[in-house]
Amino acid sequence: MLSLMLACGVGEASADPTQQSGTTAPAGTINAQTSPGVSQPTPELKIGAAEPGIEINDIVVVGARASQQSAIARKRNARTATDSIVADDIGSFPDRNVNEAISRIPGVALSRNGSGEGDSVAVRGNGPDLTRVELDGLGVLGTNVAAGAGAARSADLRELPAELIKSVDVVKGSTADMTEGSLGGTIQIKTRSGLDFKKPYFSVRAGGQRTTLGDRWSPDVNVVATHKFFNDRLGVIGSFNRTEIQLQQHFQENVTGGARGYLRRFDFDNSPEKTFSFNLDTLTADREADTVFGNSAETPRTLLTKAAGATSKAQCLQVFPDLALASSSSNQRTQRIFEQRTCLNQWNDYFPDNFRQLVQTNDEVRTSIDFRTDYQVTDDFIVYAKVNQSSRSGHDRQRAFSSGGVPIAQAAGTFIPTGTYPQQNTINPNAPGGPGAYLLLDPVYGTTPYNISTTSTASNYPLRGDVINVRPGSVEVDALHNVTQLTTTNNRGGVDQIDNNTEVKTRYAQIGGDYVGERLEINAMAGISLADSTREDFRTSRSTFIGDVTASITPSGLWTLELPSDVDLNDPQRYVQLAPATCLATQPAGFPRTAPGCAAVNPVTPAFGVVGDPNRYTVGQLPLTSANTQLTYTPVIGETSEKNARFDVAYRTQDIFPFITRIKTGAQYRDRRIERWGGGGYEVTSARGTFGTAGYVAPVRVPTANVRGQLFACEDTAGSLGTGGRPCVFGFTPSADPTASRSGNEVVTPQQLRDLFAGSVEPATVDFFKGFPGASTGTTRDGLLPQKIFEQLDAYKFMNLDCVKTCTASDGQVYDQPKTDTMEVTKNVYLMADAEQDLPLGLRFTGNAGVRGVFTDVRGTGFLTLRVRTYANPTATTFTDSFFRRNVTFKNRTTDWLPTYNANLWAFNDKLVARTYGGKNVARPSIGTLLPAGECLLDERILQDDSIPNGCSGRIGNPALSPFTSWNYNYSLEWYPNRDTSISFAYFVQDVKIGNPLATNADRQVFAGSDQINPITGQPVGDTVFNIPTYEDGPGYKRKGWEIATRTAFTFLPWLLQYTGADFNISSAKSDTEIGGIRAPLTGDVQLPTNESKYFINASIWYDDSKLNARLAYQRRTTQFVCITPCGGNNIDFNYPGDGYTNVRNPLAGDGYNPGSPSYVDATTYIDAKIAYNVNRNFQVYLEGRNLRKQGVLRLLDASQNFEDGTPKVQRLAYGGIRVLVGGRIQFGN
Template sequence: MTHRDRRSTCVRRMGHIGFKGGVALWYLGAASLAQGQAAPADQAQATTPDAAPPEITVTGIRQTLQTSIAVKRNENAIVDALDSQQIGDLPALSIGDAIESITGATSHRDHGEATEIALRGLGPFLSNATFNGREATNGSGDRSVNFSQFPSELINKIEIYKSQQADLIEGGVAGTIELGTIHPLDYGKRLISADVKANYNPYENRIRGASGWGWRGTASYIDQFHLGALGDVGISLGYQHRDINEPEETVAGSSTWFACDPENPSAKKCNEVSREDAAAGAPFYLAPNSLAFRQISQTDKLDAFIGGLQWKPTDTLDINIDTQYSKRHYIEDRHDLNLSEPTYNLQNVQYDDQHRLLHDEGTSSVEANGNYYERFETYTGIGGDVSWRPVDRLTVDADLSYSHTKRSTIQRQTRLRTDAKDIYNDKTPINNQRIPYVYDATGALPTVTFDPRFDPNDWTLFSDDARFRRDDDENRDTIYAARGDVAYDVGGFLKQLKAGARYSWRHTTANSSRNEITQNDRSLDAEVNEACRTYFPQQGYMADAPDRSVTSWATFDTLCQFQHYLGTEDPGPPADTRGIDSTDVTEKVWAGYVMGTYDSMLGATPIRGNFGVRVVDTSLVSRGLRSDLEVVTNPDGSIRLEPTGDFTGVSIKNHYFRVLPSINANFELRRDVIFRAAAYRAMSRPAPTDLSAGRDIRLADGTDFTSVADAIDQITASGSPKLQPIMSWNGDLALEWYPNKDTIVAGTLYYKQFAGGFIPVVRDEDFVIGGETVTVPVTQRQNSTQKSHIYGIELTLANRFSWLPHPLDGFGGKISYSHALSNFRNYDIRLGDVVDPTTGTVTPGIIPPANITGYSKDVLSAQLYYEIGGLSVQGIYNYRSHYFQDFVGGNAQLRYVSPVGTFDLRASYDVNRNLRLEFQALNLFNENRIDYMPVYGSVRQYYYYGSKFFIGARVRF
């Protein structure tokens, strides 16, 4: 039996606190430990393991924390964990929220929920996530796990491997996140559990005609059966239904930004400044391609199932089968007031020394847009593992798995624009399609003030250029994998020798299609305008924002508009859904490893750990389509491009072989002090969608073009199939003190050296558009040759305040802090440094590069809990400094997220051994989120999504 199998089970998780409270907790805990640890017998026993401790039952938060500390102590690698003996006892509503409480882990939040996880301040693409030791698919097109699809009530173990070892699936430069479900025979007892929570969202209460209430319900069943000669069988079943609402309000700029020339203003779109001109000292300011005020009403329904079957026909044979299934239906009803030409006819422009636009006056078409956004996502995972011990020293394991995600997103979008005449063909007060406005970004939130003659709430003013779009995006991600391992217990210094091989086949596709209809029948516009008007859906729009200018505008029922204009709410996809921007990537990986585990003495010091090497061979094929394009002129005079229907396939191959050595050494300096050292090479592959062979053509807004070439705003490669994995050499040193079962004081220093970042390259490509050949520079990314370094430190302190007098001894807490310094470089695809692939010449960019996606210099998690009798209360504070967040789905411009600190509150009361009452409050102080583009401080988007409250009960037998 290995170290990993001999884990103690003790403790429970912690409550969170604010930054100042966390610092106070640190000093209080340190002071208590300095007093010589005189205290309860159950704690003292941890330092004298040879003595037989009394039988003490520990439950609740303290139990989860004790178990997590024990897991960390017993691992051979540098590991942080959140582990509970009981299914459903992880103190969080989502796996992402739970992971955030682990040292060095933080999340990117969407609608207030923790989604993608970053480890040690490094982005999710540098981490590897596994479910029961297997890779899981994702509908986003990256390699991170969609943690929202796994209910926390059905997970009982989360481990984060900070250092690597040879038997771990490759991919964890920052670390490996391992989620685990319970093995029913190992659990050893029957469990019947039901948990129902009502959800209240104050922001939903602002939506007219809506209720702020939702709910989630979870049921679990675990049991064991003896089948006589057939051995023992255990089953575990878990199901959750979730029906909640998550409205959002936002002010947003586009995902495309221009560098505009302030000294040569244009009566039309701004004159762009080139990289060469900027390098020569030409002034410029950064402006978005559009600006929108957006109100969102949303519903989110999830059904999730997790099941397991464990069969032990004999003492030497263990068979486990587990399955996971989730189905999610997500709807957003969006209403936008959109300035579609915010770079048109700009005057009185003001900007700062970082080229951030602060003030301007201009004219723009204004649009009342609707978007009925639906997402359907299903996940299916199944795995089977057989462990056989033919003789005492030999164990043979085999594992087969399948993982599949399908995500389908349908958007039905409508547009009505301002015009010189209203829907009744009468002149408007301004008598122009373009409305004068003043833009001001000198405050906390950008504001727009319209000419007082224009009333954005007047439905009749949105009378022109009706457009209907049905966008259909379908992503599929499939993994088949097989693994075999053999472990032999050698004895002596080399305790165990282990070897194995793994094969995986991954196929990722992403296809987009658009069915677009435009018309210019003003009489029909008037009819539909009157039939589909709605009152502004929300009360108090952006009421919590520090500055606000627009508080409501004319809105229309999106599906009603489709019905009245087209005779159907859903016109369906176009006849041919193929496109030149599609993604089709197949990846095959062969990997093998040899690892030795040792346990011996170095003089009088016990030493244990492992060493080994993993070899990885990866081959991939990225397929795409090329097509001639035809020019379609819309009724408003603008143009769009559509494939002619004659597609030619392209296939781009890539291959790489990597060797990943690793060593972990743990020195037991005292029975309660462990020093760890680790050195290893790690790799992280690019996201599948970053390997796309597709092309994305963006047209500039407007109608005043003399040629198609002038109308092409930018052509970018959807991805770069030749991208190589990010490789790093890594070193970790850790010192950990375990005075008792409830306490840990730990510090880790780590270093990573990367083989470069990413830099754009430009290659000329020919496109046949409208019958003529147009040569356009196409931008994509390649690996940079520059070296990058990361230096970091992690600190952890957990302590139960048993040294305080009763009843204050029920307090306890944990604080963890991570600080990292990095010089990694990610360049803006449009405005950053660019390489000529033929000559290798680098043209300096207009704006500075970003760091690693997801990189935060500082990450803090602070928790404070109190338990007495059946009462348990905990506060949780999570903070991360600002970070660069890449757009999912391929090459795009730089986006940053502001620092964020959220506070959650959780409380429960055990009425008796079977009934628990629960209360949880998420984002209690309504922390918002701000995005910046393409430089930090230039506001791109301001989000508000409010707090969420849950109250419920759990029954368990």
Template structure:
């Protein structure tokens, strides 16, 4: 099936370029290669220093008008730029802007809970793509540097451009691409205007209908010298997702293969087998506000703001079986060393396998805002200067629960089977999972974090129009960015989290109810409980007195637990901890100079752009150092241990670097229909902020899954030399074919160096990032777009576009090499196909998106590789225009209910199979 899909995509050879430009690179009046200003006109791209004198209204009506505009923009652009407009976003069934961007050639989306969270461009993941809002860096609520698209509704954005080749004036940071998101401006149109939509969305995972409401209101005086705009969005989703997972595979385990007590195999076994059901409510609220003021013909001032908030309430019920390799027997092993089946020795009341009834929460309360001001000054007829300043801030606060109550598998021999019903792993010969008389308290903890990200940024850009000989114009500018990323780690104070580890206390049956769920086609029932009631029982004498014995040390341990529990307000509430917390501060200074040229080769017109950008970065990281003083093994649970730490000590580290980043873009119009482009550049991506932190953290999972993780403030940025070449042939105003090639030579690649370290008799795998590797990434992009205007009515309403991107690397992942420490992660072929019909009041679109299997992490769960199976998705949309002001629409996202699947080193080593969900919307749009 994958082969057939690849073949179809390759034959169609092209993409959602249909969506790739109605807001794209430049207007016909603009100089080639212009960068959008922070106050662009919809459907047009303007020079950042050109002001509104270079902008003009572009009226787009219908899909064909968008396609014609897209091709004209593509013909006028020097470098490689693709884009989408508000119309295209509105016509696709997209949960957020990332879902819309995936229609562009070479762009694929990374999803969380079925919604796009990040983008990968030409195989380079979210951390390699710089995202700007109105040309400004936008803070992010996550722990890293990459932008989280799932907090930003596509309804708030009027357009987005993806720069695949670089220019000196583009803010550095995107080896993969630079993405510019744009919000609407109040002086785009004169008069009072309103556009809004309301829809009900049905999610098949919960069988619920939730609202999505948005609106944009703008007013501008007749001469468009003053205007005000406000927009808002409310988007609610209720969904239930299920998955089967193993939490990765533990390699090289010696087990008893035939039940004779002799351990003679080095095999890979699953860390756990989990059956999970998660119920979530996601609420997204956002809005924009903008004011434009033009006091004179030579000055334009704009102020704008964006606010978006995302709240998630999430509760997970999980039935889990945590593997102890020492108790595995009678294992069947395939040629890859994978345990395809095995039996677990019967448990006793104090040791052995348990069925864990887990209750967990994963809430989110994230908000992001940005405030910016912009002034465009025509100093002379030939000199324009743009001043821009912005402040952006993001916050996310979340405290998570993770409670485990388990039942020892006494008197049975649980059997794991890798290829069970439906090709998914299963476990048999277990005790009833809904028995309320046997559960014991195991572990209970609450963890949390506080992320903060603040960005202050200021820029000055100037353009001098020369028009002398082959020199058209000179551009230059400076940028200053101050960024501060703060992480606060939170956890229940010791010894609350693991006081009952080892299933040391029987819990009363009155605490439990039955939880039933269909998990990936399997009807299961296990135990549920109220977290607050369980915590209350944790601190009761009936529970505490079951732990230990009558010795003085046992009494002291119980008294210490009660003292901490009562001092923590009779709860397991998390408290801020130094370990794992820290701050990274960056000051970046940048300057650029760029020249645009033009001339003729006989009957052929050529244009070129050459420039250089210099950047300097100063970094200060603060954190805390801690020494591991002891590890206390839990005799009742060989898979748990209690650490003893020294007091934390504040530590700091400084780093700085300077780089020159040259760029060159060249385009020649060989004929009226044939255009060729060449581009070369050096680009830079800074390390993820979470990798730059100083703090170190320990994870204790004896006997085989202990880890140490930490950052490295002395990391250098990723660097790449890039080359692009493309040929475009224009068949008509709405049709073309294109072939492009790209090559990236990367250095300073950051890898997680892994090495074993011994602490108090236990082996830990230490993961610390460092710069170590070089590698090449290269590939081809093919695209085709056509409208069938030549067919007789009504078939002349059809059109199609398609693309295929092939990506390769000089570094190849080899699953047979257990010592392979470096790979270029995220590389995969992608394809998109869009079919549409537009005639009169009717519009229908279908979009098919495919991504080949790829390596997500070299060191994933259990420090083993994590690979993603190939994924494809079909989205549909249709609209019917009742009149000029009212239309009705329906949208279907993930029509075939495709699932997400991942595996470890080999395909049979499943990590997870999870739902994505199908969503159907029905609503109306109004405008006046």
């Protein structure tokens, strides 16, 4: 019935776009930020301009219905596939930033953080780093450079309030005159011009916002003013926006960082069947799989083949037998133990590696000032100038609370090795809490490296069995080898607090002119974009003894921890518990850990010192000390800029050529630069000569800007004050290392430490997961404000940005700190033509075709260290290392030609159109894949054997990477039965030829062009070939998808229903990743591309009768694949080489190979609402609510990893509460 009524034109004012000028809503409508009268706009020659043959005048944007008409008309008349939001359409959504407004468009997926705020968008499955965002033609810069190079291309639009926007176009096709840089679509944002207003206009909006997890209201103010001068030829508009935001997120984690998988470290059930078996089909085909391990004849392929073939633990030790002690080195034995552990891991059971509750509070002040002038020189020619400055000042506080609960193996003083080879493990009868507090696991086959030496770190033996702090009989394991409950002993609990202070400033300046004559159109623009960001991390961590903790899985996939009833972790006094020093771990078996006469772990020199070292003290000669409170300060600075200039000329040829209606050509120049400074610190020149002898020259070292230290209390004893004792040394003791001269330890009295803790408490203000269904509740624990502690310590004078870019070295001279730097200079030329032709049967063809040339010069600069290793003679076991550190620059040049075409067939008086689009698109790869970084080794012995390449550590970027390259196609059918309604179906194909860069190894002259001389050969280092870990062009894939969208106003309905309307769109995308896709290590299942969702749904209903305006919006995004765990680097769980796997290690380390699992972000559904009431023409009040459904963000492992009863393996749950906004708006001049 609805479709029939629409087709018949019920409620239709006019279907002819030429009659749209002057459309108004009912009298009395007010929408202060977007509803002023509109006069002749600044001429725009852009992708959203009308198709040839269709004349469209601007709509007077008042009310939800009229703004929807404008968006529909904009979509209809675009030269390529486009969806739009116009003026008040943005204001009518319950969206507080542009990211959230854009996400209502079909094919655009929004990522919301745990607070429910949209922080990035993906267009047709392509993330923010592959989506170009333009603000009035200038590229919007990434403002998260300080957070990491990988975020440098992702535009963050949170600084840009929706009130500034005139229109937003998401262009899913392309034309030759568009700037490249997107794979799925380009986002073009236009702000208002002073010439858009008929009368002087002024509006003020003021409100407040708060979340259900917050503790205060935060103000939000917006001011817009505009006026015309000189007979309405000069238009001036200015706006100011200031928003304070307090967001709070609650997290519960079962794994470290919410990103790792469940560990398979211990075999609790001792089952003869495997927990998993290695899947060799997921081993990479790259040569890394066949690279021989150091200290072994095995390769990853042979290791996994033998391990997968083992049917019992005994067979693991048969195929990987213990090496003979007499004929093996410590490194060889260590490698063999890791190979044994790799095989034995197949019988280990699943258990979380960490339990944490986190509370993250984000206080931000966002300010934006925008000023624009437009001058109409003639009726055909307008010039303009625009400046914008935005800032975001943030103070993020993250409190991570731990309570133990995770088994720890071979804790000091808990075990006794037998002294045999291999060592046999037993429980120490004098272990803290007694032997009944520990469990000995797998004493026959379980193998771990154990160092038996008191003077060396390289005397590893195999140790059979693990002694862990688990109560015997407390462990429960299901049939799928998942631990569901256990009790750990001797736990420590604490709080790790991080304060992040961020400052982000963006500045845009632009000048230009537009000439629109009868035939000739000229557009010229030049502008510059600048973004500066700083980030300072202040961090403290402290802990205290708890005792027994019982961990149990719940049906939600979260774990509960039961602590002793007498433990109050909010009591600051608990964290100042004095204790004597402990004995060395290498004391005779069973020796009490705090015996006064034993040799203590030295507080000054490393534990593995010389036994006769006069600085070695006994436990009885040392004072009592508290547990260390870690102090860290980490600064980062990022700077991004883009210079942009373009010139476009178009000529209308309707009467000259029978088919071609317009020819357009132009050129563009862009210079984009990204710089990032971290903590820095390096050795400028190494020492020369022997210390203490004539001719010795000390090394020159530049200190790092990072500050690291420990704070603890000290109390003297009779022994420490007696003869030969070591009394407390109070105050700040800087590090003896010149590179870390800004770091050191701070020692205070016990009472001073208690006062510091008591005076820096950040009280909990809300129950944990307040209001969230299914999560644990209870008052959150108090936090600690690091800066309040740091401000009272001597080291605070070093906690600033003074040493980040340049710093004074040990020789008193000022040196530049290392930085990463990329520069991309892109030059474009293009030529395109528009076409139109009337056809029989009332049909009409329109379209365009063209080609764009892209010429890019790329330069990447990073900091590389050259380590030169020499030996006294060919058989020497010792060596000497010299270091040379240099900024290394890689360069590359690429050329791409990008053809495009758009063809449209119109029917039924231009109410129905079938569109087709095809074109080539490119986008530059992540900055992090372009930068050189790491250390390269020149080994004298390797240089004597040409068959062994010199190597480098650290992934070294490759500026020669090709851009992401895709051939995109779009086919759509769009029906416009009347001005209020549109129904469209689109099908798209992205045929990606070059995808995400892959990690690989290659032989390269890393230092090519350097004048550094190799001291071993006397030849330039630039001639030396190194085998380096780097990146290469990634494999392609195909992504296919469809979008269905409809929007309408129900003007044909009776009574109040005539003021209602509805919008709905659903998008789906699926990638063909059978070739080159990331596979789950154990199952081999091919994963979707990272962060791609199968479906994204938007729906809303609205009401607008000129007095009352209300909207209810629904948004759903299905599950997204994130990564293969552990999703980053650590020293515990390592993956074997596989395409797209993280934390791959060769040589082996940790527990050997223990493959990860796919990690996903679970599906989310958000409901947002807004209601506004116009008291009169000049005053409006409004109320908004976000995340009314109380949606959390759940990260979990692949379903194949579920517990026996189907309980999911949850990595992290995040929740930000419901967000409420209230306020009012006053306007004059409408």
